[in-house]
Amino acid sequence: MTTSPPEPDAAPEGTHVTPDEPARGMRQLTAEEFSLTESVGGVRGVVETLLPGVVFVVVYIATRELMPTILSALGVSLLAVVVRLVQRTPVTQAFSGVLGVVIGVVWAWRSGEVEDFFLFSLLTNAAYLLACVVSILVRWPGVGVVVELLRSGFAGAREVEKREDGDTTPEPSLGDLFAGWSAWRRDPVAVRRYALATWFWVALFGVRLAVKTPLYLDATTEWLGIAHLVMGVPLWALTLWATWVVVHPVLKNPQRPPHP
DSSP states (O other): OOSSOOOOOSSSSOOOOTSSSOGGGGGGGGGOOHOOOOTTHHHHHHHHHHHHHHHHHHHHHHHOOHHHHHHHHHHHHHHHHHHHHHHHHOHHHHHHEEEEEEEEHHHHHHHHHHGGGGGHHHHHHHHHHHHHHHHHHHHHOOOHHHHHHHHTTHHHHHHHHOOOOOSSOOOOHHHHHHHEEEEEOOOHHHHHHHHHHHHHHHHHHHHHHHHHHHHHHHHOOOHHHHHHHSSSSHHHHHHHHHHHHHHHHHHOTTTTTOOO
């Protein structure tokens, strides 16, 4: 089970990546061209994301037993991390998958109900939905916050760190850095587009909850597992692409400040 969309494997500094480190996951929102493969973490990322859920469903259908089902899913997730460690490749996505599986395993083991393996996923989707709605209502749409952070990162803070000794120019304050980053909120077009894109994510989390919550309450575990797979990576990729289509014109606006 994964509890969150695939995370990027690239370096965590905005969109400053090398050709060998393609923009993955949410970083695709600031890419010049949208790549469906990279949006889901590459082929390997898809496999690492889907395989624990596939194993969960298959083992549960075959055994109808709690422990073999949850431990097999956990074993697959741990194996993905071990393989990455041996190969000395980034472990961010694989590790995030393990974290979600571990939480699901603990909750299912403590309750004795195999469907509780998916409870953490339901709760996180509810939290994301609520956060997105609130962000729209307070005119800080969540997509705008994420995109602008990915676009500019903490470039201002990094510039402060790079100042040479003896430089007498005033250092920017935290207020200055925040004001520079949040300048997009003064652009009504940008705010509207970011809000529209954030509604896409509200819809994603809402659909997931609408389908999976009744299955959870009815303890229809095999169908819950299948719904978790179908509504995971595919819907994530579709929503990310729709978001890119809406926000890309904002980033291409010639009147915006240049990329740091």
